[in-house]
Amino acid sequence: MRRARATAHSNIALVKYWGKRPDSDPALNLPAVGSLSMTLDELRTVTTIGPGDHDHFALDGARVDAQSPVARKVFAQLDRIWTESHDGPRPGCEVESVNHLPTAAGLASSASGFAALTLAAAGAFESELELPRLSGLARQGSGSAARSLWGGFVRLDAGTAADGNDCIARPLLPADHWDLRLLIVHAAKGPKSVGSTEGMERSRTTSPYYAPWVETSPQDLDAGEKALRARDLEALGAVMEHSCFKMHACMMASVPPLVYWRGTTLEVMHELWAARKSGLQGYATSDAGPHVKVLVSAAQAEALGERLAAVPGVTGLQSVAPGPDATLELLDEAAT
Ligand code: DP6
Numbered sequence: 001m002r003r004a005r006a007t008a009h010s011n012i013a014l015v016k017y018w019g020k021r022p023d024s025d026p027a028l029n030l031p032a033v034g035s036l037s038m039t040l041d042e043l044r045t046v047t048t049i050g051p052g053d054h055d056h057f058a059l060d061g062a063r064v065d066a067q068s069p070v071a072r073k074v075f076a077q078l079d080r081i082w083t084e085s086h087d088g089p090r091p092g093c094e095v096e097s098v099n100h101l102p103t104a105a106g107l108a109s110s111a112s113g114f115a116a117l118t119l120a121a122a123g124a125f126e127s128e129l130e131l132p133r134l135s136g137l138a139r140q141g142s143g144s145a146a147r148s149l150w151g152g153f154v155r156l157d158a159g160t161a162a163d164g165n166d167c168i169a170r171p172l173l174p175a176d177h178w179d180l181r182l183l184i185v186h187a188a189k190g191p192k193s194v195g196s197t198e199g200m201e202r203s204r205t206t207s208p209y210y211a212p213w214v215e216t217s218p219q220d221l222d223a224g225e226k227a228l229r230a231r232d233l234e235a236l237g238a239v240m241e242h243s244c245f246k247m248h249a250c251m252m253a254s255v256p257p258l259v260y261w262r263g264t265t266l267e268v269m270h271e272l273w274a275a276r277k278s279g280l281q282g283y284a285t286s287d288a289g290p291h292v293k294v295l296v297s298a299a300q301a302e303a304l305g306e307r308l309a310a311v312p313g314v315t316g317l318q319s320v321a322p323g324p325d326a327t328l329e330l331l332d333e334a335a336t
Contacts, residue, residue: 001050001051001125002050002331002332003049003124003330003331004120004121004124004328004331005046005047005329006046006115006116006117006118006123007047007116007327008145009041009042009043009044009323010040010044010101010112011038011039011111011323012293013035013037013147013285014224014228014240014295015036015217015221015239015240016035016244016287017035017156018203018213018247018251020200027140029139029140029141030164031139031143032158032214033158034157034158034221035143035144035147035156036154036172036224037153038180038182038323039147039152039175039325040182040320040321040322040323041175041324043100043323044101045101046100047098047113048120048331049078049094049095049096050124051091051093053092054092055075057075057097060097060098060099077137077140077141078090078095078121080137080141081127082121082125085127085128085129086125093121097116110142110145111144111147111148112148113142113145115138115146115147115326118141119326122134123329123330131149132168135168136165139167147169149325150326151175151322151325152171152175153172153177153228153322155170158217173228175322175323177322178322179298179321180295180298180321180322181296181297181298181319181320181321182294183282183304183319183320185317187261187265187268187290187291187292187315188262188264188291188313194258194288199251202254202256203254206254207251207253207255209249209250220242223239224240233295234281236283237282237295238283240283240284241283241284243285244285248261262313264313265291267312268284268292268311269284272294275304275308280300280303280307282294282308283296298321301319
């Protein structure tokens, strides 16, 4: 084994993933629906892996208890990558992960985190796995991570194979295809209420809107991809908002309800729609949290950002461009 460092960027789903395929092995983490995303510049995780006496995991400079759920997920991911290309027990690993995601941005670190971890482990274990296979392995760590191995615009299809071998992401278009910005409008502070994995299962088992949500996803994916290729912001925006609102309707109709929005979330959306009437063409999405993410052309990003930042209750705003591919650096040849 050797030391290796990987950088992977976060991503935003323009067409959303919510729900897992029923009757499948939970360890495969197979989504019930595909998704379409834009990789985000600046917002990234850098993960370095090298040999160690035991498994150690440090996050943002602080050692994480090896028995904690987070550390166990990290070590389980290392096991997966090791067993893909090696027999016998996996060597101990020192894993250091640093998130360059602004505090309170409300962006999950799991997408960039599991993508960087997967790529760094493949480098450290000299596994020589192809990117599509690594995408499948990243998906097992966290569904959205499968999309973060590539820059620009990425599609993850749900697939049909029982072993998930066709549930891998693929790059559609590079970052320079379209000069867009994502405005991340911070609508509240405080911890996330219910995590995605738990929330998805609650929606699947209790929400009357879950079945239609799953059934109507493929058409959104195709319409979203078409609009993206044509650089048609109005068409992409319409699909994106529809996918977001269907997902949140499905969440809200779960028992007990999953309401990730706050009052400010809706105030920002109303301001966005008012701004659209005056010619600023931005479109909203939001994930399992209160923040609003707005897709807009680079040319209109500043004017729209100023307007949304002025909505009472907004605590911050960041403008992010489409981001690059994940990268891997092989460091010294430290042998075990
Ligand atoms: C609402 O990828 O965090 O952000 O696979 O259970 O780890 P797990 O879920 P995760 O879910 C992301 C859900 C979402 C929509 C999306 O990113 O597609």
